[in-house]
Amino acid sequence: MGRRLVRTAYLLNGGDAHLAEDLAQETLGRIYSKWRRISRMENPAGYAQTVLFHTFLSHRRRRASTEQVTDRFAETAVSDPDPALRLTLLRALGQLPVQDRAVLVLRFWEDRSVEETAAVLRLSASGVRSRSSRALDRLRAVLGDQLDELPRP
């Protein structure tokens, strides 16, 4: 479960290893006191993932109001010269609005349905669809023609 949490947290944090570990630890800390109840659930790992998304969003929300304005966007322009597509993806993820990012990771990494994603993030199904399509558009714009490099499954 831990490994999966770190990986999900890593995607949510746009490839920031330190923030990812921090988020995974905070998630485990939040479920620690409820473990007796959680361990009787059918899918404790799924519950942990849900807590992870809530922790991510509440933390980001809190931080958004205190965060100092920086020149981050200017310095990490989308015309990224790095050839590694997955690094480009991580950086692009990191620049999406946090809720769009959460939608994308739930839909395409966690493989959750629109309805499940809506339930986890407390959004409407149409809200999930519009955020998902907006996020995909942004990624398509960044990754665009590089996608041909992807290995075919």
Place this chain on the structure above:
Amino acid sequence: MPFEDSITELLREAADLAPETPGELLADSGERRGRRRVARRRAAVAGGVAVLAVAGLAVGQLRPGSAPATPASQQSTAAAPQSALATLLPLLPPGRTSDQNPLDHVTGPGPAAKLTFDDGHGATLLQLSTATVGLPLGDDTEGTHCSDPFMVPTEGCTRTVRPDGSILVIDKSAATPTNPVKTWHAVYTGTDGRQVRLDESNSRTMTPPATRADPALSADQLTAVVTSGSWDQLVDAARPVSAPSSGQASPKAPQPADILAGADRLLPAGVQHDNGSTPQLTAGEAHLTVTAAGRSSVLLITVDPHLGQGAGDPRKAFESQAQPGQQLTRAVNGGSSVITSTADVTTGGGTPATRWTVQVMQPDGTGVTINETNGTNGYDIQGGTPALTIDQLTAIATNPSWQQH
């Protein structure tokens, strides 16, 4: 392939770059944070004054013979994690900072901060963290030793015991042919149990690409930050709200030499092994190189006598770690729970590598994990079939001799 499928595929590849945080480490620190949450919540219910009183008490308990603890009321504001960032900024050499991040949901081990620093020659990621360690400082105090050069490519490391007994470690990891990112750190462990650590990377994210040849701060500059008296108030205020449970009653993690001796007894006949020439210092962990049928692999063996402890049902928690693609054998008839995986992992450089893992929770709760990778060290992992089979690894990891009696 439709764009959505490409994204799914790419997310999987990107997730492979996530840090390989050992599960036990994550669980331990998660549990610590959980305990602190519970303690804070209870204290909050009992009244705001209570939590401060407990904090004051803990300071007194942790520092026997020291000056009386500062009245708790004076410490309350210093506990805000923002202070780590505010304390760090004036200690840095001249340069521009951005992406300042107080890591404000870090509630343990202590306040932390993270920012990008640029002295005009490229960005350096700085990560500051604080913690409290148990006293007295000993050989097994975490963070007081250099990294094992077998496990981390190193450019050099110095460990200094200062006249007052405090310990300073400056550790510099090296770039490798596949990873240009170096991470250097300084850790200061004071005789009052404080630990102040500053990590720096010649990257914005600790992953490629590198932004410059070396991180910006020199060893002296790192030292000046972590040994500064500016941390006094912050470190005092951040001491655990409850005294850490004493390790006396429960079994201690075995020393590397004990683990190597155990491996020596349990390796199948005909398997040659080499414990390497670097000193192994991490309690509960040991590595060795095994050669069988002309193939050489590195085994990393971790023994955790405490895996079966904790709230709820630790065995169920252990078994629920199994991911799709991993093989879980649940404990039957009082046996071990076993999770195995044979994975082709992708390293930072993009070369496919092989990692076989067996995680075991023995009947008494002892945890044994064996990682097997190909290569001549613990970080430059190669592809191919490892020397020992999963069954052989499982036989070693489930052997009852790892249990302490």
